[in-house]
Amino acid sequence: MKKKTVIALSCLLLAFTPVVLCAEDDVMAKAQKIFKPIPKTPPALSNNPLTTAKVNLGKMLYFDPRLSASGLISCNTCHNIGTGGVDLQETSVGHGWQKGGRNAPTVFNAIFNIAQFWDGRALDLKEQAKGPPQAAIEMNTTPERLVATLKSMPGYVEAFKETFPQEEDPITFDTTAQAIEAFEATLLTPDAPFDTYLQGDSTALVKQEQEGLKLFMKKGCSSCHGGINMGGTGYFPFGVVEKPNSEITAGDTGRFKVTGVKSDEYVFKSPSLRNIAITPPYFHSGKVWSLREAVAIMGSSQLGISLTQDQTDKIVAFLKTTTGVQPRIEYPVLPAITEATPKPKLD
Amino acid sequence: MKKKTVIALSCLLLAFTPVVLCAEDDVMAKAQKIFKPIPKTPPALSNNPLTTAKVNLGKMLYFDPRLSASGLISCNTCHNIGTGGVDLQETSVGHGWQKGGRNAPTVFNAIFNIAQFWDGRALDLKEQAKGPPQAAIEMNTTPERLVATLKSMPGYVEAFKETFPQEEDPITFDTTAQAIEAFEATLLTPDAPFDTYLQGDSTALVKQEQEGLKLFMKKGCSSCHGGINMGGTGYFPFGVVEKPNSEITAGDTGRFKVTGVKSDEYVFKSPSLRNIAITPPYFHSGKVWSLREAVAIMGSSQLGISLTQDQTDKIVAFLKTTTGVQPRIEYPVLPAITEATPKPKLD
Numbered sequence: 001m002k003k004k005t006v007i008a009l010s011c012l013l014l015a016f017t018p019v020v021l022c023a024e025d026d027v028m029a030k031a032q033k034i035f036k037p038i039p040k041t042p043p044a045l046s047n048n049p050l051t052t053a054k055v056n057l058g059k060m061l062y063f064d065p066r067l068s069a070s071g072l073i074s075c076n077t078c079h080n081i082g083t084g085g086v087d088l089q090e091t092s093v094g095h096g097w098q099k100g101g102r103n104a105p106t107v108f109n110a111i112f113n114i115a116q117f118w119d120g121r122a123l124d125l126k127e128q129a130k131g132p133p134q135a136a137i138e139m140n141t142t143p144e145r146l147v148a149t150l151k152s153m154p155g156y157v158e159a160f161k162e163t164f165p166q167e168e169d170p171i172t173f174d175t176t177a178q179a180i181e182a183f184e185a186t187l188l189t190p191d192a193p194f195d196t197y198l199q200g201d202s203t204a205l206v207k208q209e210q211e212g213l214k215l216f217m218k219k220g221c222s223s224c225h226g227g228i229n230m231g232g233t234g235y236f237p238f239g240v241v242e243k244p245n246s247e248i249t250a251g252d253t254g255r256f257k258v259t260g261v262k263s264d265e266y267v268f269k270s271p272s273l274r275n276i277a278i279t280p281p282y283f284h285s286g287k288v289w290s291l292r293e294a295v296a297i298m299g300s301s302q303l304g305i306s307l308t309q310d311q312t313d314k315i316v317a318f319l320k321t322t323t324g325v326q327p328r329i330e331y332p333v334l335p336a337i338t339e340a341t342p343k344p345k346l347d
Numbered sequence: 348m349k350k351k352t353v354i355a356l357s358c359l360l361l362a363f364t365p366v367v368l369c370a371e372d373d374v375m376a377k378a379q380k381i382f383k384p385i386p387k388t389p390p391a392l393s394n395n396p397l398t399t400a401k402v403n404l405g406k407m408l409y410f411d412p413r414l415s416a417s418g419l420i421s422c423n424t425c426h427n428i429g430t431g432g433v434d435l436q437e438t439s440v441g442h443g444w445q446k447g448g449r450n451a452p453t454v455f456n457a458i459f460n461i462a463q464f465w466d467g468r469a470l471d472l473k474e475q476a477k478g479p480p481q482a483a484i485e486m487n488t489t490p491e492r493l494v495a496t497l498k499s500m501p502g503y504v505e506a507f508k509e510t511f512p513q514e515e516d517p518i519t520f521d522t523t524a525q526a527i528e529a530f531e532a533t534l535l536t537p538d539a540p541f542d543t544y545l546q547g548d549s550t551a552l553v554k555q556e557q558e559g560l561k562l563f564m565k566k567g568c569s570s571c572h573g574g575i576n577m578g579g580t581g582y583f584p585f586g587v588v589e590k591p592n593s594e595i596t597a598g599d600t601g602r603f604k605v606t607g608v609k610s611d612e613y614v615f616k617s618p619s620l621r622n623i624a625i626t627p628p629y630f631h632s633g634k635v636w637s638l639r640e641a642v643a644i645m646g647s648s649q650l651g652i653s654l655t656q657d658q659t660d661k662i663v664a665f666l667k668t669t670t671g672v673q674p675r676i677e678y679p680v681l682p683a684i685t686e687a688t689p690k691p692k693l694d
Contacts, residue, residue, distance in 0.1 A: 065427070071436060081678050082681040083683075084683070087412075088418055328680070329678045330678070331429055333675070336625040337625075344437070
């Protein structure tokens with residue numbers, strides 16, 4: 001008999017059960033409707049079926065700095081597998097030490113977002129993967145240079161052929177992005193205490209954390225930060241009630257830049273709050289390093305409430321329970337360059 | 348009975364054995380005197396005993412960009428485990444996109460070098476590890492900032508305590524360097540075809556490669572590039588016979604900058620030729636990308652000879668047999684930062 005059923009029966013049968021236990025169970029039942037646990041294995045991608053070869057190739061590409069013009073910047077530079085899938089920078093630093101416009105979102109569990117980038121301008125991770133290589137302030141290369149680089153290395157020629165056997169010309173910008181998406185889809189962080197809780201084990205969260213969860217749902221945080229990823233589910237103004245000060249918004253009009261629609265001004269995709277305690281700084285501007293402060297700002301700007309110290313502490317305690325088991329990745333041995341490989345271009 | 352003994356006996360007993368076989372065996376015997384195979388396990392370090400905890404901690408530190416002021420540059424940036432332990436750059440790029448003065452030597456098998464850096468200014472890897480963090484054009488931090496950064500993270504506090512239980516203050520610049528050295532000592536590339544050959548299997552090298560090896564010893568290359576690491580054994584002028592053009596020397600006076608002794612002008616530690624085919628570009632200046640060209644330059648500058656096309660091809664073919672099995676490393680999950688962690692410093 002599952003623990004969840006046991007607890008439900010306890011509430012039903014034992015009239016003398018303290019009210020708080022049933023109330024706790026109500027919290028769990030409500031939470032189970034709003035959130036879903038992170039699975040241990042990636043979801044099926046309808047337009048990009050995962051294969052072992054594709055995931056392995058994607059891993060090589062993800063860690064390969066030669067995808068950038070300088071030969072210095074890889075996907076992992078800004079979405080570091082060792083540090084929560086982010087770079088712990090206000091905004092990322094790219095080609096020529098240029099500072100990017102927005103904080104790097106985590107790659108972990110990103111497969112569950114409805115779209116990618118803060119403004120959702122990429123439909124999926126495959127489309128997202130095509131962005132940074134071409135951005136002048138990020139990897140500063142071109143699809144042509146990138147493909148020429150990969151084609152110059154027999155190790156990649158072989159790996160692409162094996163991964164895309166049906167393709168006459170296996171190395172393209174598109175197959176590169178497909179492979180990267182496939183690898184990224186495997187970057188999941190299951191088994192957080194909150195996942196265990198969602199699976200029916202109420203002991204996985206201590207009292208303060210459960211109270212934080214309750215507040216998180218009751219105050220409305222979960223309206224934008226629900227679902228499997230606790231965010232990444234839709235677009236919302238920053239802020240709904242009160243616009244945060246300009247230092248925090250950094251004058252960034254968000255999704256308006258994508259759609260040109262007035263009502264999209266200062267609208268952003270709600271970020272995932274999974275692993276949020278280990279991925280500061282916060283917001284698209286990366287201007288806030290303290291999770292407590294970020295929670296307080298969300299309270300006032302999105303919900304129009306002033307959270308008490310105690311409430312903030314509880315919500316922060318709850319958010320820390322979303323830190324899952326981080327992916328264990330074997331660092332790839334990358335193909336050797338040849339004399340045909342384009343030389344690093346630093347300027 | 349060992350294969351080596353069998354072959355020796357063959358030469359002794361079988362009078363009708365073709366001369367070439369005995370000559371090949373002579374090549375092997377000579378090679379076995381000059382070189383040694385890369386072992387599968389690291390050597391014992393007299394002043395820094397390896398422990399599992401120390402190697403694991405060292406791996407975390409090696410991959411941790413927060414050891415730099417910017418939070419962007421780790422040991423692995425310039426000594427990339429995925430690309431032969433180097434960055435495939437002419438000279439490395441560091442803090443603020445500044446270009447370093449010399450080509451990054453490979454970290455693989457570096458434990459076998461008599462000293463570290465091109466000019467041997469660091470006695471060992473532990474001392475070497477203290478250099479780049481402090482160099483303004485590399486990681487641009489200070490021992491104080493680095494130690495404060497590590498001490499701000501409970502994950503590191505725990506790992507250092509476990510690794511250095513006898514230390515009252517486990518996190519120091521010195522223990523950091525010790526741990527990095529311990530990890531680096533494990534970065535070996537055994538089982539290259541040449542290692543198999545040195546262990547007595549003459550079939551590990553094809554005829555052209557064996558001829559290359561023979562030339563490599565006969566022409567004098569092995570005088571500076573002998574030993575287990577095929578280099579890293581002593582200091583030699585660049586060049587012994589004829590100074591290469593200034594584009595290649597880049598006006599770098601080498602060891603003279605360390606000793607101030609006139610005879611050390613343009614003197615460098617001979618680099619290891621292990622894995623040389625996968626670690627271009629070549630020389631301290633990184634000005635030469637072609638291994639063939641590098642071999643030809645060495646012939647003229649160090650040996651005063653003009654190698655024929657065929658000889659160069661053979662030596663290059665031989666050098667390719669020194670590419671060993673690359674280390675397989677699990678990318679470390681790094682400790683989470685706290686609000687006490689110094690913020691990235693980009694300028």
